Amino acid sequence: RSSDLTPVTISRFFMGLLQGVHFPGLTSLLSQRVRESERAFTCSTVGCGSQFGTLVIGGAGSLLLDWYGWESVFLFSGVLTLLWVYYMYKEHFSGIEHMISLEDRKS
Numbered sequence: 001r002s003s004d005l006t007p008v009t010i011s012r013f014f015m016g017l018l019q020g021v022h023f024p025g026l027t028s029l030l031s032q033r034v035r036e037s038e039r040a041f042t043c044s045t046v047g048c049g050s051q052f053g054t055l056v057i058g059g060a061g062s063l064l065l066d067w068y069g070w071e072s073v074f075l076f077s078g079v080l081t082l083l084w085v086y087y088m089y090k091e092h093f094s095g096i097e098h099m100i101s102l103e104d105r106k107s
Contacts, residue, residue, distance in 0.1 A: 023047075033092075 026046065034042045057077050064072040 030043055061073040064076055
């Protein structure tokens with residue numbers, strides 16, 4: 001039935017709309033928080049990380065779907081996302097304005 005597709009279509013539209021501002025916003029954030037000498041490496045690593053995450057959740061999601069059902073895929077990816085947000089907030093964005101540097105991470 002076409003009425004079942006309407007909420008999915010609307011949801012996908014807004015998802016795409018919000019994802020359209022993700023990479024420009026991320027680039028702006030990185031340009032403010034990462035030293036210029038490390039910016040190219042950081043931007044390329046973040047870009048690769050997005051694609052790598054898609055591959056990992058695709059593989060893990062297939063296994064989880066087979067073993068535990070479709071709900072587990074959403075729970076797994078949601079928990080990973082919340083853990084990553086918590087880590088980033090605590091490590092990098094805890095209210096202190098500072099530059100993120102690879103040199104700082106080595107020590």
